[in-house]
Amino acid sequence: MNREQQESLPARDTRQWRKEVLMKAFDIEFYGGTKDRLIEDLVEHSTEKYSYIVTPNVNHVVQLETDRDLKRAYAVARHRICDSRVLLPLLRMLKVPVEDAIPGSTLTAELMNIAEQRAWSVTIIGCEDDDITRLRERFPNVTFHHHNPPMGFIDNDEAVQACLSFVVEHPSHLVVLSVGCPRQEILAHKIFETDQAVGIGLCVGASINFLSGKLQRAPMWMQRCSLEWLHRAYTEPRRLVGRYVRDAFLIMPILVREFRLRQSLFMGGAPR
Template identity: 25%
Template sequence: MTSTMQRIELLGCPMDIASMECTVQHIRAAVASGQFTQHVVVNVAKLVNMRTDAKLDESVRSCDIINIDGMGVVFGARFLGYSVPNRVAGVDLFHELLAMSMTNAFSVFLLGASSEVISTTAQKIKEMYPHLKVAGHHHGYFWDDEAAIVEKIRASGAQLLFVAITSPKKENFINRWQDQLGVNFVMGVGGTFDVVAGKVKRAPKWMQDCGLEWFYRVIQEPKRMWKRYFITNSKFAWLLLKAKLKISI
């Protein structure tokens, strides 16, 4: 970890305080040197779920860079006295890394989402980053033969791998196969491909900055999302309060 990244521990989870620029520079240097880097972003839901999911907890802790994604975590860290200037949103980092890869002639592999979404995503990325080398792409429904997908990624010669699968599947997949992927960098990007493909709209900037991106998702998919966010956000708030009052957790 470079001196420009500060690692803290929030509610038992390690995470790095770093700017977007610092994160991208760190990853560029690691890829250029052939140093394997496993990356993850942490939001409120993941932080809460790590407390009861030992495998997810292990997968996150195994990462070399743990960026703060959700504004809820930023606000929570500030509430407990940490100086966190801002978050490094996964979808924004994804685009920054694609631009960096194009500039540095690094190749990428896209893994996840449905066949339709991944095909559209790959096409749109080629339009947005015309000189980027996309070594390959594959949908996220491959669980009957994970080894075959791992071999496909390795054979592609890709240097950066982006995995758009739901949590905790993506974190556990990455951690399980990290030594056999053949890439220099791997990052889970959640629903990013859905956003790039235009299937899901991202929250307006003001909602992102206010930490209301989760609420925007609830508005779009109320039946699927309201209970998930209500439960995790409530648990997170309670954990923060207990930590602030130094009550044993």
């Protein structure tokens, strides 16, 4: 980073500096608060104009290097929450003061319990009908609206429009997007751009499959030991093992570049 770029940064130790410099890594401005405060914020705004959260992990960081649509979706998200206990130590190595990882599956489960207590409406994009049947049995007070787009929908204008229309026509407190990255984030951004939707969008991948019981989360001891990725690789080897190996190689040069950038941002040393 040259002198001119450094001089354009916000004054050190200001709120703007914390937001734009301290909490930012991999060109992602991370949420730095607690899970409880996050849930309070999402509940508070669940009846207002639509906004959405994204849940960065190592795979997302790798994809953000080349996917401009994903990058645009990330830029306007309400919060960018570290979802991964694999990404978390990398952030700590870079001295980004993220309090803890907040897995999307954990967040979705807690919000769904609130939805049950308050008899909310929840729109789900993605997942199979049997998942929704199980959710209706588990959360009888929740009104579920479900639309499952076809494979490859994100490249089909009519299929995308069907998703947008469904969300707008079924106002809900939560809009759960469960169609995988980067499709769910791009769709979340397109919903935002309609300027007609309400509620909180959650880009949370397989979280609905965990809630319905179709997939099982790792035992708690594995979650605490940051080994949930290993459990998922064991239970879904064909889908995940190759991705994990590829991401492990691709993240290394990105991490080195980010470390050097943050050294230059903090004038020769990472923040303490």
